[in-house]
Amino acid sequence: MRSDELEVTVSTPASRSGSMRAADTDRIEVAQLLTDAAASGKLGLTEYESRLNRAYAAQTYDELDRLAADLPGAVTRGRSGPCRPAPSSVLLALLSGFERRGRWNVPRRLTTIALWGGGVVDLRYADFTAPEVEIRSYSIMGGQTILVPPEVNVDLRGIGVMGSFDDSVDGDGSPGAPVVRIRGLSVCGSVTVKRKKRKPAKA
Structure with a gap:
């Protein structure tokens, strides 16, 4: 390589694995999606509460994705962002x-x-x-x-x-x-x- 040439290495972010640990933000987001589905009649009360309990207990993205995969609006979410609470x-x-x-x-x-x-x-x-x-x-x-x-x-x-x-x-x-x-x-x-x-x- 000539002295006037610069070697550039381009790296791409590692893809997020479904086995990665989910954050509180992710659990809250899925809980809100489940509430949307229950409010619109797409989930019955028993199924809603069952999924809600599993969402709060979920440890990985895969677990959360399985709970919401059949619901409208279920998309790949921005992972592990900070919680943004509503104003006091x-x-x-x-x-x-x-x-x-x-x-x-x-x-x-x-x-x-x-x-x-x-x-x-x-x-x-x-x-x-x-x-x-x-x-x-x-x-x-x-x-x-x-x-x-x-x-x-x-x-x-x-x-x-x-x-x-x-x-x-x-x-x-x-x-x-x-x-x-x-x-x-x-x-x-x-x-x-x-x-x-x-x-x-x-x-």
């Missing part, structure tokens, strides 16, 4: 009430406040945008109810002063499913956390 938000009930139900994006941090009012946060049909969620709940002369689906893991710790703040929730979640950490304070009020099954979609 606050729900306030002041002599009134709030409700967050149905399909909505659960942020990484959610603060709920009931002052002489009440509120309901229903996570059963929501899309989780992060593997861990922190909910700060405060009730003063008011009451709040937080509903969690069967697969979600719950870490619950709060203080009740002349009121009640649940210190446990029935049942265990599923391996790999999102963790919801609930903290807060209830003064002459209540914060109630219930694990509740989803209802089949109406025909």
Whole structure:
């Protein structure tokens, strides 16, 4: 090779193997795809929850791909990108009430406040945008109810002063499913956390 010649080596990125370890982002993405399918009637409730549990427990891309391969919108995804949680938000009930139900994006941090009012946060049909969620709940002369689906893991710790703040929730979640950490304070009020099954979609 002459001294004025430059040897250039072009390398191509190694193809991503289906046996590679999946990231939280991938599991969340497939969970949202499954929820889309359930909401549109393409998956029944039992099949949806079965696949959802397997998606959260999946370790590799192959496992995730098999769960979504027969669904519309299933494509080769961008792998292992960073989780992009929904923005933190606050729900306030002041002599009134709030409700967050149905399909909505659960942020990484959610603060709920009931002052002489009440509120309901229903996570059963929501899309989780992060593997861990922190909910700060405060009730003063008011009451709040937080509903969690069967697969979600719950870490619950709060203080009740002349009121009640649940210190446990029935049942265990599923391996790999999102963790919801609930903290807060209830003064002459209540914060109630219930694990509740989803209802089949109406025909």
